[in-house]
Amino acid sequence: MPVDELILKLIEALKWPGVALAALLMFRSTVTSLVSRAKSAAFGDKSVEFAEPTALAIEQKKQTIAVVEEQPPSQEAPPPPAPEAIVPFETNLKATLAQSHASDEVKIAWLVRGLAIEQIRRIHETNYRIILGSQIALLLKLNTGATIRLSDARELYEQTKKNHPGLYENFMFSEWVMWPKNVGLINFPDIAETSPVTITPAGKDFLHYLVETGLTGEKPG
Template sequence: MDPNAQLALVIVAGLLAFAGLFRPEVRKKLGDLRALTFPGGSADLTGGEAAAQIEAQRHAPEAEKLPVPSPEPGERLPELPPPSPVYGPLEAELRHRIETVVPGGVDVQMAWAVRIAVAAQVERDHEQTYRLIFGSQITALKELNVRGPITVAQAKEIYALTAVRNNPDIFKPETFEAWGDYLLTRGLVAVERQPVDDDTRAALTPLGKDFLMFLTGRGLSEHKWG
């Protein structure tokens, strides 16, 4: 195998190992949350807990990108990653699976390895999104999925009928922008233009559709607090 191609395949294997190591931890946290029981099947957060979740949404980063190895200033990356007792077995197992399942040249194997790595990253991003998303925001995503693009004014109606009506002490009409920004920041919804006004149309993105499929596929509850 060409050394450069081998290096590329090993890098992707390392990225997959990195993603795989963190996914069980995230799933455990989600499992702990789902194991809790609340009236009506959703968390009844008040006071500081609600404020903390709202604040966390405001500071939520955009969907992360898979890390790419970079050398220290003035140094070069070695041809192959250094041996690792943690990553090594995972890399070897993944490389074997790719070579077994995907016959053909290294370019084909590399393409599938990258696709697997990206799919793992998207799933991890969905898990992070689900941790902070409010039930009213999931309702808005479902409305967009059924109705197609809607105006910001219509989105405000959804917000008023769900978040504000059900939790008037927490959500106010003037906090709509922060509520909507989380869906934009996480890449689930896109608007047609900036600056936004009531006539601006908002649409569900392909990532937003995939998030709804993720909820269904994982059996995650749509009836969250907020």
């Protein structure tokens, strides 16, 4: 099977993160020598859905900086039997891998890539549930390449505060601007008014995710 066709089939199959993990474990002995094992503790599997912007602000105040914890390699047991809905995806993926003449390293590289893509999309989904409209507006400004400082970000915050006084009554500027930094969407060296603010690669990818998934409508707050 041509490598490009294999890649397309693997990417299609890896839309299901559980399938990606199952396939990854099929080659766990080789994976151990290729990649370090890591567990993302940014938000885990937590999915937050709030109707009121005030609740979103409260949830942001609870969030802490994302942490990646290194875990040593271990002998892992095979996964339990797959749920019925997952079985055809696992079957197709295993068939594709069996037909491929690619090396285990190439197969694993694409499986790891697909799993990583699925992980960041999951984080984007969680962040979108919590992010406020004004914070998306800040990301859009930063994405233009214009020089933005914290003083400029504060102006956006203050204008939004005038429009939504109840929301921002107990949601300070430092909290508003620190949340997108803590989840890796923006960066700035310190909290000084003259500090330059930049959008991160993850922040740019988040904006692409909004366009790709049709989440470009105005969000409250």
